[in-house]
Amino acid sequence: MASIPEGLLDGGVWFRVEAAATASAVRRAAERLATELGLPERKIGDLSIVAAEAAGNLVKHADQGVLLVRPVRAAGQAGVELVAVDSGPGMADLARSVGDGHSTVGTLGIGLGAIVRQAGWCDLHSVPGKGTVLAAQVWPADPPEPTWAAGLTRPLTGEPVSGDAFAVREVDGRRQILMCDGLGHGGLAAAAATEAVRVFYETPAGDPSALVEALHRRLNHTRGAALAVAELDGKAGLVRYAGLGNIAGTVLGPDGGRRGMVSLPGIAGHQRRQIRQYDYPLEPGAVVVMHSDGVVDRWNPADYPGLLTHAPVVIAATALRDAGVRRDDAGVIVARLP
Known part of the structure; x- marks a missing residue:
């Protein structure tokens, strides 16, 4: 845990x-x-x-x-x-x-x-x-090694808090990331997203599907959220992915390839038909991007020469700038294995 x-x-x-x-x-x-x-x-x-x-x-x-x-x-x-x-x-x-x-x-x-x-x-x-x-x-002393995953969120214009949240964890050798979009906007959406992050960190190591199941059970006292969990496994060359609701997940290959990952319909905490995990190839140098529906898929990494070789936070900030919409909370998380 x-x-x-x-x-x-x-x-x-x-x-x-x-x-x-x-x-x-x-x-x-x-x-x-x-x-x-x-x-x-x-x-x-x-x-x-x-x-x-x-x-x-x-x-x-x-x-x-x-x-x-x-x-x-x-x-x-x-x-x-x-x-x-x-x-x-x-x-x-x-x-x-x-x-x-x-x-x-x-x-x-x-x-x-x-x-x-x-x-x-x-x-x-x-x-x-x-x-x-x-x-x-x-940093107060020598800087640590650069992080393998980073995210950014931005609230809807006029709102003091964002209903989007992200989290990164490495437990029992498993590198996992969460992207969450609390239903609606404002304080109640932020409370749902905050609870999702807490549950993500408190739940013992397991596959993404098990984590999404735990999140679904534990968010029933909130207004609910769209969310997805990805696990990057460099040894197996896979991304394991499970999601509920409108979270977009994409694997961006070093050769310019782009592969979407599947989130199933539902609202974590309130309704789901099933939770299913999907596995996708993860090439060396590939980048995993997940974002809420406050970020659209219209941006093309090919328009940003060299971007995918930069730090995850720089990639996330670029996507948020050029694909984030002002009429919604927006959140992006980016991961790449070292």
Whole structure:
């Protein structure tokens, strides 16, 4: 059985960054979170630089720039992650843009270089005309190994909380992920999704179908949810998948192939005809993507050269930016075996 990581249900805070005042608010929020997590003063100083430069770049260069500040936990320590997302203009030469001295607005051009130096870990992907995604983490000590799975959620415009949630666990050698969409929006949907995450972590190791069955039984006191569980088994070369309701699951092959995974009709906690598990081939280098119906399947990874080689959080943020709909909660989780 996996324990619930402390603070896992804290999805962080999204900021729309369009003015210098908002950039300052991002920096203060990051510093406040770092203080709460107990990061040493020197690391808080590093984080302050990363936050200021990431938010400042959105103000100076970006279209529709947003930035997420959230805690991350791994290997017994807690850090702060920033995910900056924009819709243009993008960068054709990332290596040159990251180098100090390159600027498109007459500034000193040290922003991206400062982020790379001060962050414990960062990843960046950009496509001209589509935009840029930057993920950066600051940890109290040496950064842990990059995670094999990561997700993002965003609430419906005007709602303070999202009814979508995700979870990642590795128990008894099994790597499993959950994507959940609480029925409706707002607090009751969020409560259903939160309960699904708790049950996912508290249920002993088992196949995805057994986990979905447990989730269905345990969510009967909530308004219910669409949800799916995937298990990535590199040794067998398989993804094992089971789902109820409108959760989309896809295996993206390294050669550009795309294979959808089947979720059966139903609402976990309230109605189901059957729960069935399906197995799909998992090639080395393949990526598994799961998302709620707040994200549509219209985006094509082929339009983002090199994207599938980047960190799962960068892939998830790109999908959320270009395929997320504003009239619904939206959530994406991405996994790739190391």
